[in-house]
Amino acid sequence: MAFSTETIDPGAVTAIQDAALEAARRRGASDASVRVEEIRTQQVSLRDGDLESTVDDAQIGVGIRVVHEGSMGFAASVDLKLSGIPRLVDQAIDAAILTATARRRNFEQANEPSHGVIDWSSQYEIDPSVISLADKVAHLSHWSDRLLGAPGISHVSALVHSVTEVKYYADMAGTVATQRRVRIQPVVEAVSLDADGAFETMRTLAPPAGRGWEYVNGVGWDWEGELALMPERLIEKLRAPSVEPGRYDLVIDPTNLWLTIHESIGHATELDRAMGYEAAYAGTSFATFDQLGRLKYGSSVMNVTGDRTVEHGLATVAIDDEGVAAQSFDLIREGVLVGYQLDRSAAAIAGYERSNGCAFADSPLHVPIQRMANVSLQPAPGEGPTTADLIAGVEHGIFIEGDKSWSIDMQRYNFQFTGQRFYRIEGGRLAGQLRDVAYQATTTEFWGSMEAVGGRSTYLLNGAFNCGKAQPGQVASVSHGAPSALMRGVNVLNARAEGGR
Amino acid sequence: MAAHDGLAPAHDVIEAALKASRAMGCVVIVEETSDAEVRFANNTMTTNGQRRSRRVTVVSVRDVSGGVASGVASRDGAFDVVDLVREAEVSAGSSTPSSDAADLVGGPVASDFAEPAHETSLAIFDHIVHDLGGAFDRAEHAKSTLAGFVSHSLRTTYLGSSSGLRRRFVQPTGSFEMMSRAAGSASAWTGVGTPDFVGVSVGGFEEELSRRLAWAKRTIEVEAGRYDVVLPPTAVGDLMAFLYFYCGGQDAEDGKTVFSKAGGKTRVGEQLAALPFELRSDPREQGIECAPFLAISSSSPVASVFDNGIELGLTKWFDHGRLNALQYHRAGAARSRVDFAGPIDNLALELPGARGSASDLVATTERGLLLTCLWYTRVVDPATLLLTGLTRDGVYVIEDGKIVGATNNFRFNQSPVDLLANAAEAGMTVRTLSREFGDEFNRMAMPPLRVHDFNMSTVSPAN
Numbered sequence: 001m002a003f004s005t006e007t008i009d010p011g012a013v014t015a016i017q018d019a020a021l022e023a024a025r026r027r028g029a030s031d032a033s034v035r036v037e038e039i040r041t042q043q044v045s046l047r048d049g050d051l052e053s054t055v056d057d058a059q060i061g062v063g064i065r066v067v068h069e070g071s072m073g074f075a076a077s078v079d080l081k082l083s084g085i086p087r088l089v090d091q092a093i094d095a096a097i098l099t100a101t102a103r104r105r106n107f108e109q110a111n112e113p114s115h116g117v118i119d120w121s122s123q124y125e126i127d128p129s130v131i132s133l134a135d136k137v138a139h140l141s142h143w144s145d146r147l148l149g150a151p152g153i154s155h156v157s158a159l160v161h162s163v164t165e166v167k168y169y170a171d172m173a174g175t176v177a178t179q180r181r182v183r184i185q186p187v188v189e190a191v192s193l194d195a196d197g198a199f200e201t202m203r204t205l206a207p208p209a210g211r212g213w214e215y216v217n218g219v220g221w222d223w224e225g226e227l228a229l230m231p232e233r234l235i236e237k238l239r240a241p242s243v244e245p246g247r248y249d250l251v252i253d254p255t256n257l258w259l260t261i262h263e264s265i266g267h268a269t270e271l272d273r274a275m276g277y278e279a280a281y282a283g284t285s286f287a288t289f290d291q292l293g294r295l296k297y298g299s300s301v302m303n304v305t306g307d308r309t310v311e312h313g314l315a316t317v318a319i320d321d322e323g324v325a326a327q328s329f330d331l332i333r334e335g336v337l338v339g340y341q342l343d344r345s346a347a348a349i350a351g352y353e354r355s356n357g358c359a360f361a362d363s364p365l366h367v368p369i370q371r372m373a374n375v376s377l378q379p380a381p382g383e384g385p386t387t388a389d390l391i392a393g394v395e396h397g398i399f400i401e402g403d404k405s406w407s408i409d410m411q412r413y414n415f416q417f418t419g420q421r422f423y424r425i426e427g428g429r430l431a432g433q434l435r436d437v438a439y440q441a442t443t444t445e446f447w448g449s450m451e452a453v454g455g456r457s458t459y460l461l462n463g464a465f466n467c468g469k470a471q472p473g474q475v476a477s478v479s480h481g482a483p484s485a486l487m488r489g490v491n492v493l494n495a496r497a498e499g500g501r
Numbered sequence: 502m503a504a505h506d507g508l509a510p511a512h513d514v515i516e517a518a519l520k521a522s523r524a525m526g527c528v529v530i531v532e533e534t535s536d537a538e539v540r541f542a543n544n545t546m547t548t549n550g551q552r553r554s555r556r557v558t559v560v561s562v563r564d565v566s567g568g569v570a571s572g573v574a575s576r577d578g579a580f581d582v583v584d585l586v587r588e589a590e591v592s593a594g595s596s597t598p599s600s601d602a603a604d605l606v607g608g609p610v611a612s613d614f615a616e617p618a619h620e621t622s623l624a625i626f627d628h629i630v631h632d633l634g635g636a637f638d639r640a641e642h643a644k645s646t647l648a649g650f651v652s653h654s655l656r657t658t659y660l661g662s663s664s665g666l667r668r669r670f671v672q673p674t675g676s677f678e679m680m681s682r683a684a685g686s687a688s689a690w691t692g693v694g695t696p697d698f699v700g701v702s703v704g705g706f707e708e709e710l711s712r713r714l715a716w717a718k719r720t721i722e723v724e725a726g727r728y729d730v731v732l733p734p735t736a737v738g739d740l741m742a743f744l745y746f747y748c749g750g751q752d753a754e755d756g757k758t759v760f761s762k763a764g765g766k767t768r769v770g771e772q773l774a775a776l777p778f779e780l781r782s783d784p785r786e787q788g789i790e791c792a793p794f795l796a797i798s799s800s801s802p803v804a805s806v807f808d809n810g811i812e813l814g815l816t817k818w819f820d821h822g823r824l825n826a827l828q829y830h831r832a833g834a835a836r837s838r839v840d841f842a843g844p845i846d847n848l849a850l851e852l853p854g855a856r857g858s859a860s861d862l863v864a865t866t867e868r869g870l871l872l873t874c875l876w877y878t879r880v881v882d883p884a885t886l887l888l889t890g891l892t893r894d895g896v897y898v899i900e901d902g903k904i905v906g907a908t909n910n911f912r913f914n915q916s917p918v919d920l921l922a923n924a925a926e927a928g929m930t931v932r933t934l935s936r937e938f939g940d941e942f943n944r945m946a947m948p949p950l951r952v953h954d955f956n957m958s959t960v961s962p963a964n
Contacts, residue, residue, distance in 0.1 A: 052601075071546070283963075
């Protein structure tokens, strides 16, 4: 598929990379890497069928990271003028020298061999940036109108957000990579008001995906099917009884569980956090490095992997932003913590021989830091149970679909999540919707209560475009695969009662 | 101006774009940003960076069947600005009529319009980086660890319109944050927002953090429940930020927010706070000055690209404890027969006449908790603006007006609207930095508050 947005001439990129690495060598840098990137971001939003806003943005820039006498320095600019590159290298070296006055330990990195020349693209059919604004508006209008035409629907918002990026990487080891990635997130949300002014909302459960415009056309998700059911589901939710707080058995759909995985496992198994390198901002982790191989994270049916290789994954690449080849690795095996997500710096500090490739910078103007791989809970081996099988094993509980509100503490212990839809389970069957459900737990207690995971048929790759970390803030996209899961005896709150109503 | 020819002066880019425009209206915004930052953790320097960026936005306005439409295109970097104008024109031409359409804003030509953009560098906080080295050594000696962030940015915004308007504004933004964790487990954080780092010192931060860590030498377990709490200005800022993020007038009329009233109405005019609080945004507010005109690159429910360049002035969101205004762009304001109220990049809460600091509020509290930092705050229920979040880096127990020790962290479930309703006492408004939102929303002035019935939903084992 042709890539519509490349305005940077690859020959010019090679000249910039050569100039940067040469200048870094001349200034005595022991290591250097240079990224030239072009990122095209588009968003179209409709409110009640009318076009509300559009974003059509492209960013081009160059970022250079050097290691100089044991210090790291980074400088970046949107100005790609070749004659300005040595000055940018000077700025990176100056940053390394300035911070060396207060540095108390050397910046070190785990080794990574050269991977030579790489040319890689994510899996997609249609680059969303080639679709005209009129076509995008028409598609969202169609979705909006079919909901607005349904009885009981008061308001509808619809948007599609897409990113098309090309990243050129080169480092002193000799790795030279061109990577093209496409991702898309369509979202439709409906609002229903009752006569007293009470309201409920419902959002599509479709995950953001490492796919192109074909996703909107139905490749990978049944949009028509989901939108057809939304009005009646929303009306039922608006009329549903408010949940009685207490302990419940929960069957959690992957459309909800992915976010709990993200927050309570994904971030907690980032080694930079576990070692205190995010202490002042994103936080640390209860899963400290001294507990590796020993910490009982959850029940024996819990197996979690990190990977940057899965097809359509939002964190999937060929190499990371430190030149480390994409890998797949275990984080939790049979409920025990067995691994962490690493960048080269954290790997070196902890004594690993090699990074597992989790460095990422969200823009050419930001320094690469450790970011999340696609962290996924594995389904049961073989056929495994269906979601209906899991529900059948619950006498009195709640089935939860879709993510909504989320919050977790800075050591990733105590969390509270809500959702899009909650169904009462009575005698192994669904018995109508509930509202105002929030579940609150401590990470190890929650995963320890996981009695069963669903089989491959329940497995879905979900994810987010908006994972934040670090200062200055960086935003990353990441996918999380999950099966349905059965948890016993989880604390459920009533969100209205919490608000004193 | 091809992709690799460097960056032409911003005002030249704007004139070239306006000259190239074939549409009935055109607005061009150039934002030149220069950033420098360093980070530290585990008593050593970690990452750093110096950056220069430029973002050019072209808004094109065209007649389309049934009305007027806007088209917007933005580019970060060096691009052909004429191509960008054409792209915005195509986008406008293929759009449906904009519901936020309004006449472009006219006005004067700023005398400094052709002045160059300002640049910063790591040198502006050289003294802080230098002093951090000594602080790391002292921390190492005391078996504690320091972590934090220092950043400075200068953004020069240029705005030109086919209506003749030419405006320019330089926005300095800086912050210094530091956290200390004692050998045992107690931690404390402090931070400041500053345009220029004048009067900001590592030593001052070390003293404040030592004072709080000393409070934590005694620990007292406290169960979940509703408590009288004293919130320092930074934590008040964390919660008030949500009032500001959710004060859209159209969303309220659509029945979707805490400010909605049945029948498509809003709660403007209702007395929501017992005390006569004023919650305001004002580009000229001393110490947190910000851009006095609108410059945005996409429309939203509260702001329109058609309004670019419009003067922004003092807006009281709450006045004498009453909800006084919600955000509307001009078209929305006209439809709803209210005044235009655009987004302004600062926020101040004040109880007129209030004096004293958080320490003074502690002194008048018989029994309660002193919170310091709030974290990971998210909306649970938009109908009440119920928020959930956690305390971090220091919760202290107050008995008979004195701090008697530190306690565990909590998850809270609390609405900032209820917070204002339940506020019993406020101190003097001072410039503060929100712990969670300070990176994005730097300019806040808040008072400390004493609040009844703050809902601590569960104890968090995090410390």
